[in-house]
Amino acid sequence: MDIKSKINNIVIAGAGVMGASFAQIFAQYGFKVVLYDIFEASIEKGKKLISMNQQNAIDEGLLTSEESSKLVNNISYTMDMESFRNADFVIEAIAEKMEIKHEFWKQVSSIAPEDAILTTNTSGLSINKIAEAVHKPERFCGMHWVNPPHIVPLVEIISGDKTKEETSEIVKELALYIERKPVMVKKDISGFILNRLQYAILREAFYIVENGVASVEDVDNVMKYGLGRRYACIGPFETIDFGGIDIFFNVGSYMFKELSNSTEVSPLLRELYEEGAYGVKTGKGFYDYSGDKAEKAIEKRDKDFMKVAKALS
Numbered sequence: 001m002d003i004k005s006k007i008n009n010i011v012i013a014g015a016g017v018m019g020a021s022f023a024q025i026f027a028q029y030g031f032k033v034v035l036y037d038i039f040e041a042s043i044e045k046g047k048k049l050i051s052m053n054q055q056n057a058i059d060e061g062l063l064t065s066e067e068s069s070k071l072v073n074n075i076s077y078t079m080d081m082e083s084f085r086n087a088d089f090v091i092e093a094i095a096e097k098m099e100i101k102h103e104f105w106k107q108v109s110s111i112a113p114e115d116a117i118l119t120t121n122t123s124g125l126s127i128n129k130i131a132e133a134v135h136k137p138e139r140f141c142g143m144h145w146v147n148p149p150h151i152v153p154l155v156e157i158i159s160g161d162k163t164k165e166e167t168s169e170i171v172k173e174l175a176l177y178i179e180r181k182p183v184m185v186k187k188d189i190s191g192f193i194l195n196r197l198q199y200a201i202l203r204e205a206f207y208i209v210e211n212g213v214a215s216v217e218d219v220d221n222v223m224k225y226g227l228g229r230r231y232a233c234i235g236p237f238e239t240i241d242f243g244g245i246d247i248f249f250n251v252g253s254y255m256f257k258e259l260s261n262s263t264e265v266s267p268l269l270r271e272l273y274e275e276g277a278y279g280v281k282t283g284k285g286f287y288d289y290s291g292d293k294a295e296k297a298i299e300k301r302d303k304d305f306m307k308v309a310k311a312l313s
Contacts, residue, residue, distance in 0.1 A: 001173045004030075007088040007117070011036055013104065014093035015046030015077070018121055021150040022091055024050055027074035028067075029178045034076050034083045043077045050075070053150055056299065060306045084111045089174065091143060093121040101125070102133040109135040117170055119143035124191040127160035137162040142185070143171055144192055151305040156192045158185040204259060206266035216286050232308060 010026050012019045015037035023035045023046070037043050054072065057063040063071070084090060090112055094104055101120065109118060118140040120130055131137040142158030155175045159168050168184065175182035185192050191199065205219045214222075230239060240248045272278075272285060279285030280294045289297055 001170070003170070003173050003177045006170060007174060008032060009086050010034070010089045010091070011084050011087040011112075012091045012093065013037075013108070014121075015042045016093065017049060017147060018093040018145060018149060019091075020046040020049040021053065021148055022093065022121075022145070023075045024053060024071060024150050025178055025180075027071045028063075031074065032076075033074055034078055034087075036078050036081070036083055038079060040079065043079065047077065052299075053148075053302070056302050056306065057150075060303060060310070062306060062310070081107060081111060084108050085113070087112050087116050090116060090118045091121060092119065096123060096125060098125060098129060101130050105130065105133040105140075106135075109133070109140070115139070117167060119171060121145055124195050126190070127158050127163070127188045131160045131162055138164040139167050141168050141171060142188075142192070143175075144194070146194065148302055148305065151302060151309055153179070153181040153309075154194065155180045155182045156185050156194060157182050158188060158192055160188050203262060203266075206268055207260035207262065210266065210268060232312065 008031060010031045011034045012022050012026075013036050015035050019035060019037070023033045027033045035043070035046055037046065050072065054063070054068045058065055058068055090108065092101065092104060092108075094100060101122070105118070105120075112118065114136055116139065118134060120127070120140075120142055121144055122130065122142060123144060127140075127142045131140050134140045137160065141160060141163045142156065144156040144158065146152040146154045157168050157171050157175070159165075172182045172184065183193065189196070201223075208214050208219055209216055234242065276282060277284040280289050280297060283289045283291075283294060287297075
């Protein structure tokens with residue numbers, strides 16, 4: 001499929017962390033990108049994020065200054081919803097609230113050309129429920145990226161009940177064109193694949209800390225220096241094959257019954273949420289991000305991710 005014959009103009013809704021990253025990715029591959037937001041302050045923040053991300057990429061040798069300048073010139077910014085009228089492809093990355101998404105898609109799906117491909121970056125809201133507000137929902141599907149998307153290559157493509165196969169195939173081909181790693185989620189299941197796996201891990205992580213087995217720091221270290229290193233190279237089913245199906249069967253026969261099966265939000269998470277300690281964005285979470293620690297933490301994370309990406313490329 002010649003993706004450039006179908007898609008040239010991309011409009012991204014939401015100039016936050018995700019939207020700003022999307023803009024860079026598509027602009028790098030020669031697409032004309034419009035970054036839309038309803039707030040001028042959000043657009044200015046998006047510009048700042050793009051500038052910071054570009055400098056990090058240059059510092060790590062992933063882009064030259066010339067390539068970065070060319071990329072940035074492919075991005076424009078707007079608060080005018082009429083910008084969707086010329087879209088070949090739309091990605092929505094706005095607030096994770098169904099009523100907000102419904103209002104957005106009710107308007108945009110009527111403004112955008114009827115042959116435009118429409119996608120949402122929702123982390124887990126029902127694609128079918130969002131599609132209720134979409135005009136011609138057969139051209140609509142989920143396109144869930146992982147933060148930070150300009151570094152992490154995974155893209156989940158989620159089909160709703162009314163999504164045409166042609167739609168999901170075009171989204172897959174587009175993802176491949178920009179050198180992402182697409183996976184096809186064939187059913188609109190809550191959390192899709194990534195977040196179901198992530199929250200299964202989080203449930204057990206909270207259980208371990210709450211029961212005094214280990215500290216928050218040591219649970220993080222187990223992931224960073226153990227499982228994370230492994231899973232960066234091989235997946236869970238590959239891990240079983242390498243370790244031995246007999247071993248995993250025997251350990252599983254007693255281990256599964258020992259794992260947490262809680263269906264409630266962890267008290268540790270609830271306490272921070274009710275305190276308004278939302279992590280990096282507020283300067284406090286499980287760790288301290290006061291002062292300039294938040295910006296430094298984001299910069300270190302992105303540079304570490306880039307090093308891993310370069311090592312595995």
